[in-house]
Amino acid sequence: MAMNALALIVALFAPAHPALKPSIQYTLRVDSTDLSGWTVEIRLRTVSDTFRLAMAAHPEYDDRYWRYVTGFRVESSGGEATFAKVDSAIWQVVVPRGPVVVRYRIVLPPTPPAPPSALEQRGAWRPFLTPTGGLVGGPHAFMYLLGSERAMVGVMLDLPSGWQIATALDTTSNSHWFTAANAAALMEAPILAGRLRVWRFTESGVPHRVVYWPLPNAASFDTTAFVSGIQAVVHQTIALFGGAPYKAYTFLFQDGAYGALEHPSSVTLGAPSADLARDPHAALAETAHEFFHTWNLMTIRPVEYRDIDYRTQPPVTSLWFSEGLTMFYADLLMRRAGIQPSDATRTAHLERLMSRYVANPAYGRFSAEAVSRVAYNADPGALGDYSASTHLQGELIGTMLDLTIRNNTNGQRSMDDVLRLLFNQRRAIDGHVIEQAVEAVCGCDVTPFFDAHVRGAAPIDFNRYLGLIGLTAHVTTGPAVFNGEPERDLRIWGWEPQGERGVRLVISDPSSAWGRAGLHSRDQLVALNGAAVATWPGLRAKLQSLHLGDTVRVQVRRPSGPFEATVVVAGFERPAVRIERLPNATVAQRRLAEAAIF
Numbered sequence: 002m003a004m005n006a007l008a009l010i011v012a013l014f015a016p017a018h019p020a021l022k023p024s025i026q027y028t029l030r031v032d033s034t035d036l037s038g039w040t041v042e043i044r045l046r047t048v049s050d051t052f053r054l055a056m057a058a059h060p061e062y063d064d065r066y067w068r069y070v071t072g073f074r075v076e077s078s079g080g081e082a083t084f085a086k087v088d089s090a091i092w093q094v095v096v097p098r099g100p101v102v103v104r105y106r107i108v109l110p111p112t113p114p115a116p117p118s119a120l121e122q123r124g125a126w127r128p129f130l131t132p133t134g135g136l137v138g139g140p141h142a143f144m145y146l147l148g149s150e151r152a153m154v155g156v157m158l159d160l161p162s163g164w165q166i167a168t169a170l171d172t173t174s175n176s177h178w179f180t181a182a183n184a185a186a187l188m189e190a191p192i193l194a195g196r197l198r199v200w201r202f203t204e205s206g207v208p209h210r211v212v213y214w215p216l217p218n219a220a221s222f223d224t225t226a227f228v229s230g231i232q233a234v235v236h237q238t239i240a241l242f243g244g245a246p247y248k249a250y251t252f253l254f255q256d257g258a259y260g261a262l263e264h265p266s267s268v269t270l271g272a273p274s275a276d277l278a279r280d281p282h283a284a285l286a287e288t289a290h291e292f293f294h295t296w297n298l299m300t301i302r303p304v305e306y307r308d309i310d311y312r313t314q315p316p317v318t319s320l321w322f323s324e325g326l327t328m329f330y331a332d333l334l335m336r337r338a339g340i341q342p343s344d345a346t347r348t349a350h351l352e353r354l355m356s357r358y359v360a361n362p363a364y365g366r367f368s369a370e371a372v373s374r375v376a377y378n379a380d381p382g383a384l385g386d387y388s389a390s391t392h393l394q395g396e397l398i399g400t401m402l403d404l405t406i407r408n409n410t411n412g413q414r415s416m417d418d419v420l421r422l423l424f425n426q427r428r429a430i431d432g433h434v435i436e437q438a439v440e441a442v443c444g445c446d447v448t449p450f451f452d453a454h455v456r457g458a459a460p461i462d463f464n465r466y467l468g469l470i471g472l473t474a475h476v477t478t479g480p481a482v483f484n485g486e487p488e489r490d491l492r493i494w495g496w497e498p499q500g501e502r503g504v505r506l507v508i509s510d511p512s513s514a515w516g517r518a519g520l521h522s523r524d525q526l527v528a529l530n531g532a533a534v535a536t537w538p539g540l541r542a543k544l545q546s547l548h549l550g551d552t553v554r555v556q557v558r559r560p561s562g563p564f565e566a567t568v569v570v571a572g573f574e575r576p577a578v579r580i581e582r583l584p585n586a587t588v589a590q591r592r593l594a595e596a597a598i599f
């Protein structure tokens with residue numbers, strides 16, 4: 002059912018709430034007979050005869066939806082309007098000052114290929130439309146007025162009849178009308194709409210809403226356990242920080258999607274119903290991670306973050322903290338909530354992380370800050386023939402700092418106090434701000450630690466820190482095994498760069514069979530055993546079909562000319578870490594170890 006937008010603006014904002022009248026009013030319209038996209042109408046009153054509208058770039062996932070804007074047009078009763086694109090993401094309009102209406106349509110692109118780790122096709126942060134619902138809004142839908150970023154805006158949603166709406170936008174007395182305090186808040190509030198299931202709970206006096214959009218053929222799952230698991234994690238997170246940085250919070254879960262994206266007072270999450278039918282807590286580790294970001298990333302913000310911008314986010318040096326400590330607490334807070342994450346114990350969790358760390362030479366070559374800088378908005382292969390995870394590196398750095406603090410304060414304080422301090426300070430963070438906060442809590446000098454592992458690339462000597470709590474790590478190396486079988490060295494993958502045909506290789510370890518054969522990240526793949534390979538799924542299928550002992554000829558192109566490598570598929574060695582108690586551990590150390598686990 003279409004609504005008369007202008008009538009609603011007058012009825013809602015002019016007489017009853019004159020102080021709330023937004024200066025920019027959006028209408029987003031989804032027509033159930035054409036789900037190829039949606040139309041957006043922007044009503045504004047201009048004070049100069051030139052204005053510019055831009056599409057914001059998300060700092061993590063810049064999906065560049067300016068590419069899908071069609072039918073841009075401007076109407077004004079004051080005279081003729083002209084417009085031109087002055088940047089890929091900016092439309093400049095010249096029109097007599099006064100009321101202006103801008104209209105455009107976003108035509109949804111085909112779903113991009115999922116990453117190798119995802120079984121589901123659609124990223125949960127990407128918009129979609131189906132007959133039973135969809136995800137709209139945010140930087141994928143709305144342009145913002147340059148120079149008026151701080152202005153309050155109104156949003157009317159004209160959606161197929163029967164669709165419920167879930168969003169972190171501020172509500173009004175009309176269920177289809179919303180407001181956002183400024184342009185950044187508009188971009189940070191995706192809108193999930195359709196046939197939704199909704200549950201509510203209150204923690205610390207703050208309302209929380211859990212919303213689930215099921216596919217038409219969804220598996221049924223234990224929704225009581227699903228919601229109570231989320232509430233338990235919310236309870237632990239608020240208890241850690243001593244308060245919430247939002248007035249209300251909305252979890253936007255979607256069937257048939259992978260991944261997630263945090264926002265200041267909501268989150269989009271992929272949670273396939275088949276997974277939840279198997280385990281109602283299947284999405285809880287990811288949920289705990291994204292929810293923790295509300296504090297650690299959205300509120301404790303990297304100094305490089307801007308409120309809103311159409312330009313790509315420049316590199317961020319402290320993501321090892323924003324991502325790594327968020328990983329650390331996703332695991333810990335689930336345990337505090339009494340729900341076991343995938344690793345049976347905290348010790349098993351650390352053993353797995355340390356095994357990955359010691360198996361990867363990148364962590365002895367790239368500082369945490371260097372890995373942070375390429376974590377978002379960088380092409381695969383940005384570290385050359387190495388690949389590293391800022392999540393893993395940061396989680397282990399956080400773990401060692403936690404042990405240092407517990408040891409220096411006789412168990413009185415921990416990383417919890419560092420997070421609480423940074424949250425209460427509300428300061429933008431970089432390595433030095435984090436270092437100061439750790440020192441303030443610990444009462445110790447961690448500059449050598451930050452020099453070595455955060456700003457420098459020295460590998461962590463785990464036993465130095467585990468020894469503080471009476472533990473030690475043993476590293477053993479043996480043949481890599483997968484499902485009981487010797488594992489093939491397939492430490493190579495590929496990607497298809499935008500605006501380029503074909504696949505570029507990524508070598509994740511120069512000591513792999515592929516690296517030793519002379520292949521490098523960024524090589525353009527031409528053929529495997531003489532057969533052309535043009536896509537990453539094509540390469541992946543060929544790699545998966547290889548057997549131990551097979552010989553593979555890899556033809557590539559690089560700036561210096563063609564190159565051919567011959568690789569014999571072999572097994573490889575992989576280190577494993579086991580944590581044990583030191584025989585001479587003191588009672589005090591054993592107490593610290595027990596406390597560090599919860």
Ligand SMILES: [Zn+2]
Pocket residue numbers: 290294323324327
């Ligand atoms: Zn994250």
